Amino acid sequence: MSKLNANIPEGSLAEKWTNHKSKIPLVSPANKRQIDVIVVGTGLAGSSAAASLAELGYNVKAFCFQDSPRRAHSIAAQGGINAAKNYQNDGDSTFRLFYDTIKGGDYRSREANVHRLAEVSASIIDQCVAQGVPFAREYGGLLDNRSFGGVQVSRTFYAKGQTGQQLLLGAYSALSRQVAKGRVELLSRHEMVELVVVDGKARGIIARNLVTGELERHSAHAVLLCTGGYGNVFYLSTNAMGSNVTAAWKAHRKGAYMANPCFTQIHPTCIPVSGDSQSKLTLMSESLRNDGRIWVPKKAEDALAIREGKLKPTDLSEENRDYYLERRYPAFGNLVPRDVASRAAKERCDAGYGVNKTGEAVYLDFSSAIERFGSEAAHVKGIKNPSEDQIKKLGERIVESKYGNLFQMYEKITAQNPYQTPMMIYPAVHYTMGGIWVDYNLMTTVPGLFALGEANFSDHGANRLGASALMQGLADGYFVAPYTVGTYLSQDITTGQISTESTEFDEAEATARNRMEGFLNSKGNTPVEAFHRDLGKIMWSQCGMARNEEGLKKAIADIRILRDKFYSDVKVLGKIGEMNPELDKAGRVADFLELGELMCMDALAREESCGGHFREEFQSKEGEAVRKDDEFAFVAAWEFAESDPGKSKLHKEELSFENVELNTRSYK
Amino acid sequence: MNFTINVWRQNGPKEKGGIATYKVSNISDDMSFLEMIDVLNEQLIIQDIDPVVFDHDCREGICGMCSMFINGEAHGPGRGVTTCQLHMREFKDGDTITIEPFRAKAFPVIKDLMVDRGSFDRIIQAGGYVSVNTSGNLPDANATPIEKQDADAAFDSATCIGCGACVATCKNASAMLFTSAKVSQLSLLPQGKIEASERVMNMVKQMDLEGFGNCTNTGACEVECPKGISIENIARMNREYLSASITSK
Numbered sequence: 001m002s003k004l005n006a007n008i009p010e011g012s013l014a015e016k017w018t019n020h021k022s023k024i025p026l027v028s029p030a031n032k033r034q035i036d037v038i039v040v041g042t043g044l045a046g047s048s049a050a051a052s053l054a055e056l057g058y059n060v061k062a063f064c065f066q067d068s069p070r071r072a073h074s075i076a077a078q079g080g081i082n083a084a085k086n087y088q089n090d091g092d093s094t095f096r097l098f099y100d101t102i103k104g105g106d107y108r109s110r111e112a113n114v115h116r117l118a119e120v121s122a123s124i125i126d127q128c129v130a131q132g133v134p135f136a137r138e139y140g141g142l143l144d145n146r147s148f149g150g151v152q153v154s155r156t157f158y159a160k161g162q163t164g165q166q167l168l169l170g171a172y173s174a175l176s177r178q179v180a181k182g183r184v185e186l187l188s189r190h191e192m193v194e195l196v197v198v199d200g201k202a203r204g205i206i207a208r209n210l211v212t213g214e215l216e217r218h219s220a221h222a223v224l225l226c227t228g229g230y231g232n233v234f235y236l237s238t239n240a241m242g243s244n245v246t247a248a249w250k251a252h253r254k255g256a257y258m259a260n261p262c263f264t265q266i267h268p269t270c271i272p273v274s275g276d277s278q279s280k281l282t283l284m285s286e287s288l289r290n291d292g293r294i295w296v297p298k299k300a301e302d303a304l305a306i307r308e309g310k311l312k313p314t315d316l317s318e319e320n321r322d323y324y325l326e327r328r329y330p331a332f333g334n335l336v337p338r339d340v341a342s343r344a345a346k347e348r349c350d351a352g353y354g355v356n357k358t359g360e361a362v363y364l365d366f367s368s369a370i371e372r373f374g375s376e377a378a379h380v381k382g383i384k385n386p387s388e389d390q391i392k393k394l395g396e397r398i399v400e401s402k403y404g405n406l407f408q409m410y411e412k413i414t415a416q417n418p419y420q421t422p423m424m425i426y427p428a429v430h431y432t433m434g435g436i437w438v439d440y441n442l443m444t445t446v447p448g449l450f451a452l453g454e455a456n457f458s459d460h461g462a463n464r465l466g467a468s469a470l471m472q473g474l475a476d477g478y479f480v481a482p483y484t485v486g487t488y489l490s491q492d493i494t495t496g497q498i499s500t501e502s503t504e505f506d507e508a509e510a511t512a513r514n515r516m517e518g519f520l521n522s523k524g525n526t527p528v529e530a531f532h533r534d535l536g537k538i539m540w541s542q543c544g545m546a547r548n549e550e551g552l553k554k555a556i557a558d559i560r561i562l563r564d565k566f567y568s569d570v571k572v573l574g575k576i577g578e579m580n581p582e583l584d585k586a587g588r589v590a591d592f593l594e595l596g597e598l599m600c601m602d603a604l605a606r607e608e609s610c611g612g613h614f615r616e617e618f619q620s621k622e623g624e625a626v627r628k629d630d631e632f633a634f635v636a637a638w639e640f641a642e643s644d645p646g647k648s649k650l651h652k653e654e655l656s657f658e659n660v661e662l663n664t665r666s667y668k
Numbered sequence: 669m670n671f672t673i674n675v676w677r678q679n680g681p682k683e684k685g686g687i688a689t690y691k692v693s694n695i696s697d698d699m700s701f702l703e704m705i706d707v708l709n710e711q712l713i714i715q716d717i718d719p720v721v722f723d724h725d726c727r728e729g730i731c732g733m734c735s736m737f738i739n740g741e742a743h744g745p746g747r748g749v750t751t752c753q754l755h756m757r758e759f760k761d762g763d764t765i766t767i768e769p770f771r772a773k774a775f776p777v778i779k780d781l782m783v784d785r786g787s788f789d790r791i792i793q794a795g796g797y798v799s800v801n802t803s804g805n806l807p808d809a810n811a812t813p814i815e816k817q818d819a820d821a822a823f824d825s826a827t828c829i830g831c832g833a834c835v836a837t838c839k840n841a842s843a844m845l846f847t848s849a850k851v852s853q854l855s856l857l858p859q860g861k862i863e864a865s866e867r868v869m870n871m872v873k874q875m876d877l878e879g880f881g882n883c884t885n886t887g888a889c890e891v892e893c894p895k896g897i898s899i900e901n902i903a904r905m906n907r908e909y910l911s912a913s914i915t916s917k
Binding site for chain 2: 048051052055066067068069070071073075076085087120123124125126127128129130131132134135136137138139140141142143159160162165166169172173174176177179180186188211238240241242274275277278279280282283408409412413415478479482525527529530571573574579581582
């Protein structure tokens with residue numbers, strides 16, 4: 001427990017960051033040139049941190065496993081980025097963004113970090129506009145905003161349905177500029193496979209060159225992990241195929257604590273699973289819930305007829321439809337937060353009302369919106385007594401202008417026209433709020449090792465609000481790490497270059513090599529993919545949208561069996577010293593097999609329901625989550641012990657709420 | 669569904685490659701093209717044959733990593749899709765499908781279907797940015813209003829995913845659609861106008877250095893571009909280039 005000091009600065013909430021910045025030690029330009037920094041990952045957090053630190057004068061090496069930094073999975077974020085600009089004059093403020101984020105996270109995040117995030121949010125928009133990010137604008141030439149779930153203001157900036165792409169390309173351009181200047185050395189198609197700790201400090205990494213297979217040694221005075229989330233532990237998720245936990249897990253095994261690993265976000269509106277060979281799930285933006293209504297048939301026999309293809313959704317009259325979100329949550333209706341919407345869909349499908357072949361899908365219907373928009377448009381155009389057909393055509397045109405690219409994407413994947421028949425959707429794993437434990441300075445429990453963006457745990461508590469992930473990634477990279485990493489590096493001005501010829505580097509490289517040889521020598525019969533798929537099934541059924549003690553205990557036992565089987569029966573062809581994507585995958589799945597167990601342990605230990613973590617034992621009569629603030633208002637930080645995830649030790653960081661009152665979230 | 673797959677196998681950049689033929693069966697029409705390749709690869713591993721190496725990541729058409737030349741078309745049949753968004757229902761049961769890498773002098777093959785597109789990164793490094801530091805001490809985002817039309821046009825150019833389908837499709841292996849999309853985005857915005865001349869000169873120079881060909885206005889790039897980037901961008905870049913070469917100091 002003694003190690004877990006969050007290092008939160010003194011002073012009132014609103015002054016902490018300003019005071020902290022004005023007091024931190026600086027590094028002179030001449031000294032910065034003598035200091036090396038490694039940044040792993042080139043998404044929003046990694047690209048922005050690498051560019052910013054290079055601009056300051058540090059020697060930066062940036063690593064990504066993709067062929068180019070521009071391909072990191074931040075690129076796929078759709079909806080937008082929040083910032084407390086209050087351009088709409090609708091009562092937004094830094095405090096309100098802070099408050100919404102704390103409440104949305106179900107009171108399981110750290111006040112000081114969240115307030116800092118809200119403080120720097122406005123600068124992010126200024127920065128991005130200056131870089132040429134083409135945000136959506138109004139006819140007057142000023143920036144446009146929209147609204148997202150769980151808030152009552154319009155503070156989301158966006159670039160159609162491709163906000164993540166535009167922000168990442170902005171950060172990538174800043175990074176490219178530093179590469180051109182020789183300030184950043186770019187190592188794409190490289191994967192971190194070990195962390196090197198020298199005298200208790202992070203001093204480098206072992207990276208596998210994914211083209212040649214060579215294990216390379218890279219030293220630095222500080223290492224920043226900007227490696228994203230671990231949603232792929234569920235096999236099927238909205239993450240990219242390559243998104244993995246390996247870098248974070250290697251750090252965990254070397255002393256970095258993992259915080260709240262069971263806090264995962266299941267996004268309610270994704271395209272349902274269609275078959276056994278499915279490799280990933282595709283998100284349909286939260287913005288669709290502004291106009292789409294979610295329903296299942298009221299009668300179980302109608303649901304069955306639909307599943308068997310004997311009945312079409314459009315055949316069912318209004319009174320035979322159950323708009324269950326509007327029924328259960330009249331105040332927020334279809335716009336309840338993500339965790340609530342996901343659980344409600346699961347509840348209906350589990351009760352037998354699912355509407356696709358697998359029984360795991362609900363409808364997202366735009367027919368009411370098309371009719372409403374169509375009638376309005378007819379009125380504006382002065383059409384008297386418009387026909388149904390006219391209304392439909394006019395309405396469809398408006399829906400297309402708002403959501404056209406999403407409708408097109410849906411049609412490409414499912415071959416169904418969502419203007420004619422309701423979309424089918426189902427929740428899917430999307431984001432992980434948990435991650436590496438960091439203090440206020442974003443430093444982990446290993447000195448000199450930092451974690452930024454989705455890779456850390458700090459800002460979203462037990463549930464992340466829409467459009468806040470992009471905000472956090474860029475806040476950490478552009479505006480927080482450049483200060484706090486510098487503070488740490490101010491102790492290193494006389495250290496000199498870190499040699500890669502040391503026993504610590506030798507050992508780290510040997511560990512990595514031995515692991516890989518283990519996979520190659522196992523000479524089993526089963527390809528890596530099969531183990532990953534099996535792990536995903538365990539995690540999704542027992543540690544997904546709803547969890548209980550019995551299921552979690554079973555999952556832990558099942559994962560341990562699966563892990564043993566993996567090491568004895570995995571089949572990987574080829575060698576270490578060559579390009580070998582299957583070998584890379586084996587390393588990632590091996591780490592997921594350890595992480596999965598820890599996630600279940602964390603879920604088991606947290607005997608309450610909060611945010612994305614729903615324990616069936618802790619719910620009200622109406623099926624709502626019951627939080628237990630007296631016992632569980634803490635961050636669960638797990639220390640790896642005795643080479644076995646099952647022996648991990650729990651440390652607690654108590655959360656104190658001095659500026660907000662802990663309330664029960666109600667959306668009724 | 670069952671298919672015969674002809675796929676390009678090549679061990680390394682300097683080695684000779686060739687077509688290998690495999691059969692896949694029990695493919696459902698809901699599968700994406702890459703999921704069909706996953707099935708093929710699992711089958712190959714069980715038969716002790718090295719799986720086919722290919723680039724892929726997001727599998728939702730935005731990262732730009734997947735890059736297959738399918739039956740003679742970049743990203744295969746269909747318009748406005750990347751390889752990962754192509755579904756097997758676009759093919760007929762029993763079809764023979766031929767898969768090759770994106771071919772261009774500036775995209776050397778690394779292995780099988782994987783090519784090196786580092787040349788695209790270097791073109792961006794030559795000037796595809798606005799030279800502002802990331803201090804955050806900048807004018808307020810609304811200090812300079814931008815005409816909606818210009819902002820929307822800049823956005824349309826900025827949606828390029830850098831996959832290289834334009835290069836693979838072009839008979840000259842030209843990267844002008846890719847380069848011009850970035851030149852256009854930034855020259856349409858007031859923030860990018862300041863360095864516009866220098867930018868276009870440097871990016872075009874890098875494009876030539878990398879060994880990409882020139883544009884002869886065939887327009888195939890625009891047709892095969894999964895994001896519908898228009899060749900208007902090339903016209904704009906040519907204009908920018910001409911004006912920059914006349915006025916350069």
